[in-house]
Each structure stands twice: as C-alpha cells, then as structure tokens.
Amino acid sequence: MAKVLYIDFERCIGCRACMIGCEECSGHDHLSRMFVDELSPGETVATSPTPCMHCVTPACAESCPVQAISVLDGVVLSASQEKCIGCKNCTYACPFGIPRVDETRNLMYKCDLCYDRTSKGRPPMCVSVCPTDTILFLDEEEARHKRSKPVQYVWDFGGTAIETRTVVGIPDTDTHRFGYH
Amino acid sequence: MEQHAQNADFAQRPYEAITREGETLIATHCAFCGMQCGMNIRVENGTNTVLGVEPRYDFPMNGGRLCPKGVSAYRQAEHTDRLLKPHIRKNGVLTESSWDEALDLIAGKIKELQARHGKDSIAIYSGSSMTNEKCYIMGKFARIGLGTRYIDYNGRYCMAAAATGFNQTVGIDRGSTGPWSDIKFADVLLIAGSNTAECHPLSMPYVWGARDRGAKLIVVDPRQTKTALAADIHLDLRPGTDIALANGLLHVMISENLVDRDFIDRHTSGYEALSELVARYDPAVVSEITGVAAGKIVEAARAFGKAKNGFVLFARGVEQHSTGSDTVSNYVNLCLVTGKVGRKGAGFATFTGQGNGQGGREHGQKADQLPGYRKITDPAARAHIAQVWGVDESEIPGPGISAYEMLKSLGEEIKMLLLVCSNPMVSAPSVGHVEQYLKKLDFFVAIDMFLSESAELADVVLPSTVWLEDNGTTTNVEGRVIRIKGIDRTPGESKRDWKIICELAERLGRGRYFDFNSPQEIFDELRIASKGGIADYSGITYDKIDRMNGVFWPCPSEEHEGTPRLFEDLRFNFPDGKARLHAFEHTGPNEKVDRDYPFILTTGRVVFHYLSGNQTRRIEALRKLCPDPYLEIHPILAARYGIGNGELVKVSSRRGSIFVPAKITKAIREDSLFVPYHWGKTLAINNLTNPALDPKSKIPEFKVCAVTLEKAKREELPHGQSALH
Numbered sequence: 001m002a003k004v005l006y007i008d009f010e011r012c013i014g015c016r017a018c019m020i021g022c023e024e025c026s027g028h029d030h031l032s033r034m035f036v037d038e039l040s041p042g043e044t045v046a047t048s049p050t051p052c053m054h055c056v057t058p059a060c061a062e063s064c065p066v067q068a069i070s071v072l073d074g075v076v077l078s079a080s081q082e083k084c085i086g087c088k089n090c091t092y093a094c095p096f097g098i099p100r101v102d103e104t105r106n107l108m109y110k111c112d113l114c115y116d117r118t119s120k121g122r123p124p125m126c127v128s129v130c131p132t133d134t135i136l137f138l139d140e141e142e143a144r145h146k147r148s149k150p151v152q153y154v155w156d157f158g159g160t161a162i163e164t165r166t167v168v169g170i171p172d173t174d175t176h177r178f179g180y181h
Numbered sequence: 182m183e184q185h186a187q188n189a190d191f192a193q194r195p196y197e198a199i200t201r202e203g204e205t206l207i208a209t210h211c212a213f214c215g216m217q218c219g220m221n222i223r224v225e226n227g228t229n230t231v232l233g234v235e236p237r238y239d240f241p242m243n244g245g246r247l248c249p250k251g252v253s254a255y256r257q258a259e260h261t262d263r264l265l266k267p268h269i270r271k272n273g274v275l276t277e278s279s280w281d282e283a284l285d286l287i288a289g290k291i292k293e294l295q296a297r298h299g300k301d302s303i304a305i306y307s308g309s310s311m312t313n314e315k316c317y318i319m320g321k322f323a324r325i326g327l328g329t330r331y332i333d334y335n336g337r338y339c340m341a342a343a344a345t346g347f348n349q350t351v352g353i354d355r356g357s358t359g360p361w362s363d364i365k366f367a368d369v370l371l372i373a374g375s376n377t378a379e380c381h382p383l384s385m386p387y388v389w390g391a392r393d394r395g396a397k398l399i400v401v402d403p404r405q406t407k408t409a410l411a412a413d414i415h416l417d418l419r420p421g422t423d424i425a426l427a428n429g430l431l432h433v434m435i436s437e438n439l440v441d442r443d444f445i446d447r448h449t450s451g452y453e454a455l456s457e458l459v460a461r462y463d464p465a466v467v468s469e470i471t472g473v474a475a476g477k478i479v480e481a482a483r484a485f486g487k488a489k490n491g492f493v494l495f496a497r498g499v500e501q502h503s504t505g506s507d508t509v510s511n512y513v514n515l516c517l518v519t520g521k522v523g524r525k526g527a528g529f530a531t532f533t534g535q536g537n538g539q540g541g542r543e544h545g546q547k548a549d550q551l552p553g554y555r556k557i558t559d560p561a562a563r564a565h566i567a568q569v570w571g572v573d574e575s576e577i578p579g580p581g582i583s584a585y586e587m588l589k590s591l592g593e594e595i596k597m598l599l600l601v602c603s604n605p606m607v608s609a610p611s612v613g614h615v616e617q618y619l620k621k622l623d624f625f626v627a628i629d630m631f632l633s634e635s636a637e638l639a640d641v642v643l644p645s646t647v648w649l650e651d652n653g654t655t656t657n658v659e660g661r662v663i664r665i666k667g668i669d670r671t672p673g674e675s676k677r678d679w680k681i682i683c684e685l686a687e688r689l690g691r692g693r694y695f696d697f698n699s700p701q702e703i704f705d706e707l708r709i710a711s712k713g714g715i716a717d718y719s720g721i722t723y724d725k726i727d728r729m730n731g732v733f734w735p736c737p738s739e740e741h742e743g744t745p746r747l748f749e750d751l752r753f754n755f756p757d758g759k760a761r762l763h764a765f766e767h768t769g770p771n772e773k774v775d776r777d778y779p780f781i782l783t784t785g786r787v788v789f790h791y792l793s794g795n796q797t798r799r800i801e802a803l804r805k806l807c808p809d810p811y812l813e814i815h816p817i818l819a820a821r822y823g824i825g826n827g828e829l830v831k832v833s834s835r836r837g838s839i840f841v842p843a844k845i846t847k848a849i850r851e852d853s854l855f856v857p858y859h860w861g862k863t864l865a866i867n868n869l870t871n872p873a874l875d876p877k878s879k880i881p882e883f884k885v886c887a888v889t890l891e892k893a894k895r896e897e898l899p900h901g902q903s904a905l906h
Contacts, residue, residue: 011389013378013407015788020252020802024233026201042816042826042846045407122196128236129247131382132389 002074003118005051005127006143006151008169011134014038014047021129025114031102033078033111034126049135051126052076052098052111053155053164060110063093068108074165077115079108095157143167184241185729187745190362190525191241192386198235198245208237209666210655211251212310212648213791215356215533216383217657218243218251222649222668229670231258231649241730242361242657248382250791253802257647262631262799264644265673275632275642280674280684283641288688290624291327294596300578304331304587304595308602309339309541310792311678312653312665313718314703316537317552317710318679318695319601320545325570325694326686330578331595333548335603335792337584337879338610340538342500343531345878346509350517350761352754353715353747354554355660356539357530358522360733360745365390366526369488371399371481373423373512374498374884378407379788381496381532381658391492397484401426402498403783404813404855405848414481418471420783420853421770421885423499427511428767429467430482431459431518439486444520448751451762455514458764470767472850486519490526497534498785501883503771505875510763517760523748533658535792536648540656543716544707548581552707553714562714569710570694583879585609585872592621600627601678602645606634607793607860610881612867613837628678633795634861644675651677653700654726659745661731662721679703712737715754770885771873774852778834778887780818781853784866785884794859810864812841813855814890819845822892829893832856834886837868840893854888 014036022032035050058076061069068083069076069090079090079099086106090099099110114124122128123137136143144151150170155162184193198221200206206221219240223232234255236245257263267283268275294302305327307319316334323332340356347354364370364387377384388411392398400412401423409415418426434440435456445452464475471478485491493516499508513529521527533539545552545566552569555562557580567574582590588609591598598619609615619625619638627636628643636642651667671677676684679700686695697703701723712719720736721743733743752758774781789807790797797803812830824830826845831838832854840863841856849855856866871886 010411011385013382013385013788015249015379015382016806017247017249017252017382020249021247023802024235024252045405045410045846045848047407117199120199122199125236128196128238128245129252131243131246131248132378132385133246 002140003137004054004140004143005113005124005166006136006138006147006169007049007051007166008134008136008149009048010169010171011132012036012047012049013132014045015131017129017131018049018126018135021125025116025125027116029109031109033100033109049126050096050098051135051166053096053166054113056163056165059093059095060090060099063089065089075113075115076110077112078110081107084108095155095162140165187360187733187743188241188730190365192244192246193241194238194244196238196245198237204232206235207649207666207668209649210663211247212254212257212536212796213250214381214536215538215658216242216381217536217655217663218247218383219245220247220251222255224668229668231255231668243383246383246386249789249803249806250797253800255649256800256802257630257796258649260799263672263675264630264632264642265675266644267674268642270640283643284684284688287626287641288685290597291689294623298594298596300328301330301594302596303327303329303599304597305329305599305601306584306587306603306605307332307334307546309334309336309535309538311537311541311602312651312655312700313537313540313544313662313707314653314700315678316541316546317544317707318682318703320550320552321570322682322686322695324577325572326682326689326691328576328578330581331587332546332581333584333587334541334546335584335605335608336535336538336542336547338501338608338881338883339497339534340531340542341878341880342502342505342875343509344542345506346513349506349763350510350513351748354542355734355747356533357659358528358747359525360661361387361659363525363528363746364388364492364494365394367391367396367490367492368526369397369399369485369491371401371485371491371493371515372408373401373493373495374500375494375496375532376402376404376406376408376785377494377532378411380534380786382788384532397488399481399484403850403853414477414484416473416477416481417850418473419850420781421502422471422767423502423508424504424511424765425462425467425470425767426473426478427508427515428459428462428765429464429471429478430485430515431455432462432467433464433479433482434486434518435459437483437486439483440518441520445518448753448759449517449762450757450759451764452518455762455764458766472852485515490524491516491519491521492527493529494532496532498884500531501880502885503873503875503882504765504768505880506877507763507765511765514762517762523746523751530658537655539658539660540654540662543656544711548583551577553711553718554716555714565713566710569706572694583874585874585881586879588615588618591618596622597624598622598626600625600635600639602628604633604635604793604795606638607795607858607865607867610867610870610872610883611836612865628681629795630675631795631799633793643681644673645678645681646671646675651700654704656734657731659733661733662718662726663731664723664726771882772871772885772887774887778889780888780890782832782834782869782886782888783853783855783884784858784870785855787857787859790857790859792859793861798859810839810841810856810860810866811844813846813849814843815849815851816845816847817851819843822890824892830890831893832869832888832890834869834871834888836871839864839866839868854890858883
C-alpha cells in the first residue's frame with residue numbers, strides 16, 4: 001500500500017532538522033524542499049512543518065506549460081530537468097507555496113518524498129530525522145482513519161476543494177492547549 | 182542488529198541505513214550535547230572525504246532521529262576555517278609554523294617558567310566535549326606530566342551543580358538514575374529549568390512516549406519554551422526562585438499526605454528538619470516569592486504526589502545559580518519524599534549539556550578529582566592512582582581551583598595556560614574581564630580545530646582534529662559509555678589532542694608516562710585507573726560497547742553487563758544506605774533587581790547552536806537560521822520603552838552592556854529578559870552575567886542578573902554578521 005506523510009504539528013518544536021535533513025537526501029542537490037512556519041509569532045512559540053501536500057490533482061503539474069512535472073505512484077515529482085523552463089507558473093499555482101525555482105539552473109525543485117530513499121523502503125529524510133516524530137510516514141489508510149486525533153486531507157481554497165495525500169492531524173483548537181490558535 | 186535487553190524500550194526503528202556505491206558508513210555519535218545520538222557519517226572511499234550523514238536507525242537512544250545540529254555536524258569536517266598548521270605569534274601576528282618549532286617553544290617555556298616560579302605556574306583549562314580518553318589524558322598530564330595542581334574544565338559552568346547536588350543527596354553523581362527509556366513509563370514528568378525541546382530535542386520521543394501513555398507534564402520555566410508549550414501545568418516562575426518553588430511543592434505534598442512515609446523512614450534521613458522548614462512555605466508565600474499562581478503550585482504538587490511513578494528532570498536553568506547545588510538537591514527531594522526512584526518510570530536526571538559532560542567529569546580533569554570519580558584528597562585514591570601511573574604518591578599534587586577562579590587568578594601564581602577544547606572568551610561569566618585576565622599570562626597556548634575567540638589571543642595555537650577524525654568513548658546523559666568511531670585522517674598538519682599531549686610530555690622528559698599509540702591503549706589504562714572507584718569502567722571494553730550498543734557504568738568486571746538503573750535495591754551511596762534529605766531556605770539570587778537595574782536577565786541556548794558556537798556558528802545551515810543573538814522581551818515591557826519588534830535595544834548590567842534586536846514575545850515574563858549566549862565579543866551576553874559562584878560547586882550564576890534597558894538611538898553595532906564573519 002502507498003505510504004504518505006502524516007503531520008502532527010502539536011509535536012513540532014520548530015528545530016528545522018527536517019529542512020536541513022532534506023538537503024541530505026541523494027538527488028536533492030543539497031537544496032531543501034521543506035518548510036517550517038511560526039504559527040503565531042509573538043503570541044506563542046508554536047510552529048509547524050509544511051512539506052509538499054502531494055495533491056491528488058496537483059495544481060503545479062496542471063499549470064506547467066511544458067508538462068515538466070509528473071506524478072509517480074501518487075508522488076508529485078520535481079520538474080524534469082530536460083523540460084523545465086523555469087517559468088515559475090507552478091510556484092504561483094500551488095495553493096501551499098511549495099515549489100521553488102533554483103535560479104542558477106532555472107529549474108523547479110520540490111519534495112519528491114525522497115525517491116532515493118522510499119524506492120529502497122526507507123522513510124524520507126524529514127521523517128528519518130524529525131526528533132519528535134512530528135512527521136511520520138504511514139500507510140495512507142492508517143494516516144486517514146486510524147490516528148488518535150481528527151485529521152484533514154481535504155482543504156477549501158475559496159470554494160475549491162483540494163484533496164491531498166499528505167494528511168494533517170488537527171491540533172486541539174477547542175482548548176488551545178498547545179498554543180495553536 | 183540484535184538489541185541487548187537493556188535497549189528494549191528505546192527508540193530504535195527497524196530500518197537499515199543506506200550505503201551508496203563508493204562510500205563507507207562510519208557508525209558514530211553526534212559531537213553535540215549529552216544525548217550522544219547515533220549517526221552514520223558518509224565517507225568517500227579512497228579520499229576519506231566526508232560527504233554527509235545517514236540515519237543510524239538501529240541506535241537505541243535516537244533511532245536515527247537528529248536535531249538540526251546533528252544533521253549538519255559533519256559539515257565542520259571539510260570546513261575552510263579549519264586550522265591546518267600550528268601558529269606562533271610573531272611580531273603580534275599568529276604565523277604558520279612547524280610542529281617542531283611550536284612544541285619546542287612550548288616545552289621550553291614550561292621548563293623556564295617552572296624553574297623560575299615552581300610547578301604550579303602552569304595551568305590546564307580543558308573541556309568536556311572531548312572523549313573520555315582525552316579527558317583522562319588531560320588530568321594525568323596536569324598531575325604527572327606538568328606536576329601542577331592547576332587543572333579544571335568548562336564543565337564547571339555546566340554540570341558542577343548537578344554533580345555536587347547528587348553527591349550531597351544520594352552520594353553518587355551519575356546524571357540519570359535510570360536508562361532514558363524509563364522516562365516513557367512515568368505517570369508524571371516534572372521538567373525544571375530545561376528547554377528540553379530545544380536543548381535536548383532527542384529526549385522528546387521519551388517525553389511524548391510518556392504523554393501517549395497518559396502522563397502529566399509539569400514544566401518549571403520562566404519562559405514559554407517549546408517544552409512549556411506542551412505542558413499540562415507550566416509553572417512560570419521568576420528566575421532564581423527554584424528553591425522556594427520546590428519547597429512549596431514539598432509543603433503541599435506533605436500537608437496533603439501525598440508522601441511515602443514508609444520509604445522516607447526506611448531509605449532517607451533528615452525528613453523531620455525538611456518538613457519543619459517547608460511548613461513555612463505554603464502556596465501563598467511561595468506564590469509571592471516565585472510569581473507563580475498559588476493554584477498552579479497546588480495542582481502541580483498534587484499531580485506529582487499522587488502519581489505512582491514519576492521522573493524529575495532538570496538542567497542549567499536550575500543549576501547555574503549561586504545556590505545551584507542546593508536547588509538540585511531540593512528537586513531530588515521531590516522524588517525521595519514520594520519514593521519515586523529505583524524502578525522503571527521513577528527517578529531523576531540532569532540533562533548533560535556537553536557531548537561528554539558525564540564522562541568528562543569522572544576521570545580526573547576536575548580540580549579536586551582523580552580518575553574513577555575519586556577524590557584527590559583521599560589517601561587511598563591517591564595510592565591507587567599513583568600505582569596505576571607508576572609514580573610515587575607524593576608526585577601527585579593536591580587539589581587546584583575551579584575554572585572561573587583560575588581565570589581570575591591568572592598572572593598570580595599561574596604564568597602559563599594551556600587551553601584545550603574550550604572557549605572561555607564566550608562561555609565565562611562577565612566575559613569582558615576574561616581578556617584582561619588572559620593578558621596577564623606570560624604565555625598562552627590554545628589547542629582547537631577552529632580559531633575561537635579565545636584562541637585568537639593565544640601565543641601558540643595548535644590545530645586539533647574534529648570529533649569524527651578520532652576514536653574513543655564518551656558517556657552519555659544516562660551514564661551509558663558509547664564509542665566514537667573516527668575516520669583515519671588528519672587534515673593538513675592537524676593532530677589529535679591526545680597525540681599532541683603525548684608529544685609534549687615526551688619533550689618534557691615525561692614520555693614514559695604517556696607512551697600511548699591509540700585511544701584504546703588510553704582507555705585500557707583508564708579502566709584500571711577507574712577500577713574500584715564510583716565511576717567504575719573496569720569491565721567495559723570497546724567490543725562490549727559495540728555488542729551492547731553502549732554499557733552503563735558502574736561495570737566492575739568483564740562478565741558484568743553494566744548498570745542501566747541505579748538504586749534498584751533502594752540503597753544510596755552512604756554508609757547507612759540512606760539518601761539525605763537536606764532542607765534549604767530560599768535566599769534568592771546573588772544579585773537582586775533594584776531601581777537602577779530593575780529587570781532580571783536570564784540566558785540560554787537555542788536549538789541551532791552548541792555552547793560557545795565555535796563550531797555551529799561556522800556551519801552555514803545553522804548560522805542562517807540563527808545568525809545573531811536577540812532579546813526576548815514581553816510586549817508590555819517593550820511598549821513601556823517604546824521598543825518595536827526588531828529594533829535595537831541596549832541592555833546593561835553592572836558589568837557590561839550589549840546591543841541586541843528585540844524579539845517581542847509573550848513567551849517571556851514581564852519582569853524578565855532572555856538572550857541566548859552562543860556569541861563572543863560585542864555580541865556576548867556574558868558581558869553582562871554575574872560571576873557570583875555557588876560556594877559548593879563553584880558554578881557561576883549565569884541564569885540571573887539584574888539589568889536595565891534602553892532603546893538604542895542608533896545602530897551602534899553591525900548585526901547580521903556574527904562575530905566570526
């Protein structure tokens with residue numbers, strides 16, 4: 001069964017090990033594809049990692065004028081070096097702000113779930129290094145249904161529902177106990 | 182690999198590391214912090230070039246997980262800043278030289294100064310980020326290589342209070358009473374003065390493990406740290422009031438009969454005096470002193486007292502005070518009065534700050550100590566070590582003085598300093614004065630792999646290797662002895678620290694005592710030296726460490742499998758077998774706020790940097806994420822001074838001042854300010870800190886001093902370019 005990323009951001013300590021770890025995957029050219037955001041700076045120290053959400057219908061790929069972005073077994077890959085023209089359409093189209101363009105090579109890069117590792121049965125680098133197990137690599141069914149807290153994988157962007165393969169565990173917003181407002 | 186039973190409840194994962202073509206993986210441990218996480222270093226075959234890091238999923242402590250420092254630690258190895266040749270100051274400038282010239286000069290100076298001023302004119306200031314083998318060599322070299330009583334180390338700023346606190350309460354100083362996996366089985370965790378999430382991130386799987394089983398988390402910290410954010414109860418105390426807070430918790434547990442009278446009667450002494458003293462610390466009184474709401478004190482005491490199993494964990498936040506040792510003992514009291522020790526899920530621990538903070542304080546580089554955690558004043562200990570070293574007992578000097586006292590006294594009896602693996606120009610309190618102290622020396626030698634703020638001032642700088650270029654052992658936060666495995670290379674003309682010391686000993690005519698050809702030979706001598714001591718390593722071998730993924734001391738024989746958990750028999754290390762409950766009155770910090778200096782300054786780490794930053798500030802990925810210090814200030818206080826987010830603020834104490842940009846945040850108390858300490862020169866917050874020492878452990882009071890602040894009128898110092906670049 002396909003495995004997906006599961007994010008439990010109540011556990012995130014904002015250490016950015018995932019961002020630096022991402023650079024360590026062979027095939028990532030030492031360019032990190034991971035993001036960590038402060039959720040409410042000044043109010044709390046809460047943070048959350050944002051990896052590629054691996055949309056079921058990826059806007060990045062759909063917006064690409066030269067079909068440089070392909071999807072392999074549900075994983076949205078980085079742009080093909082042969083095809084990519086560095087136009088940045090994908091960076092504007094992605095509702096989560098994930099793709100980046102390497103200006104020196106005029107080439108888009110993004111999370112490919114560490115193809116170099118997952119193809120050999122190892123978890124991606126962010127999952128491997130995350131000190132708090134904020135980022136897990138789980139069977140898609142387990143991520144969607146068997147977690148101890150409510151999860152989200154369909155997102156509403158101005159009336160457009162976007163379904164993602166990355167699953168997010170919803171923080172406790174009733175009591176705000178972990179500072180997530 | 183098949184795991185030894187001691188590792189059953191740890192965090193290993195069932196994956197194998199990936200080995201790529203043309204590369205070899207070196208299974209070693211991180212250079213930073215006492216967790217000593219396992220990692221694989223990727224090395225190119227043939228060239229020995231360090232390529233990267235690969236998770237070591239099967240190491241129990243971290244199961245391949247790493248913090249950002251761990252992920253990028255290897256990037257020191259190929260760094261262009263590395264010192265590759267010895268340097269001698271010539272016409273005021275550090276100039277490349279040969280090893281022969283540098284070592285001859287040093288040996289000549291030692292002989293000359295000792296002839297003129299006596300043996301004690303030479304001092305060693307060493308460090309705890311070195312392997313056990315190196316720490317052992319430093320102590321031995323001071324005592325019988327140089328014959329000086331003056332040696333101490335930077336652990337004095339780090340682990341000294343915990344060590345003294347443990348010794349006075351339970352008679353033994355091992356950082357943790359149990360294996361780290363014990364934390365997962367606690368019903369309550371009380372974490373005091375430790376931003377575990379940032380400073381020991383790989384402890385978090387254990388904290389979460391406990392929480393997943395339903396454990397309550399109590400965090401004592403003046404700041405809403407990442408750790409406090411996850412807490413059920415956050416006791417946001419005023420810095421410097423820990424003794425009162427612990428007294429308040431003890432008061433509530435005693436008055437509500439949540440203590441274990443049977444355990445107290447059978448296994449402790451001093452309870453009557455303790456209960457008498459804490460009777461005066463009711464929640465209202467304690468709330469007044471600490472600034473913590475009385476209701477939260479009661480809630481925390483009940484949560485801790487009612488839980489069957491529980492762990493108390495603490496760190497520099499409670500230790501770096503002029504009452505640090507007693508604060509440690511008072512937190513340990515919480516476990517002792519409730520009988521929480523000696524079994525899975527119950528115990529206490531201090532988070533070791535330095536890579537080898539545990540082993541580094543056991544084998545003789547402390548001013549008053551000989552290997553195996555022996556006292557240098559103990560005749561039996563002296564006789565044993567003299568016999569191991571092959572010298573007459575009278576040749577071993579008496580005790581020296583603590584690190585900061587030593588710095589202050591430079592130029593008096595001490596004329597020459599050998600600084601190894603340490604950077605007091607960043608890490609010492611009131612650091613503005615340290616340069617003046619160092620300048621009083623006739624001769625100053627530094628051994629380092631990068632030109633630190635301290636090494637910059639030296640007369641001779643000798644290039645050493647980075648951690649992954651040597652073999653040896655370290656002892657982690659749990660008391661587990663593990664193996665550091667290195668690559669067979671020494672870039673440029675750099676040499677391993679122990680090799681430098683052996684060569685220097687040879688030039689001093691003491692070579693026969695330092696005839697070592699490998700770290701393993703040193704370790705084998707250390708084993709014999711530690712035999713029969715408190716920290717007994719005699720049964721630990723390199724092979725056994727490999728086989729068991731680390732061996733917990735004490736391990737008194739080759740058949741022995743080590744001691745993951747102390748006090749299982751509830752006998753403490755005193756003649757009567759009873760732990761000592763000491764009672765402590767709240768006295769507060771050495772320096773109290775007043776009209777001129779109305780705010781409390783506290784300092785600490787960030788997740789991206791290690792100690793004085795000499796390594797991590799050079800690693801681009803880490804420096805990018807935290808290039809400079811900053812001031813955490815509460816919005817109400819910032820508004821009072823008209824300070825906006827990111828604006829430059831001048832913070833001053835009686836000892837010095839610093840310009841730092843404001844980071845306005847509700848994470849800090851209104852009466853307190855926080856600045857991280859990893860920078861030197863004008864960016865060193867230690868320009869402000871108070872060098873008042875705990876009289877028992879001689880740890881300085883880094884965690885509290887009185888300061889004032891003003892909005893800076895102009896940008897007087899360039900930021901965005903840390904002191905190194």
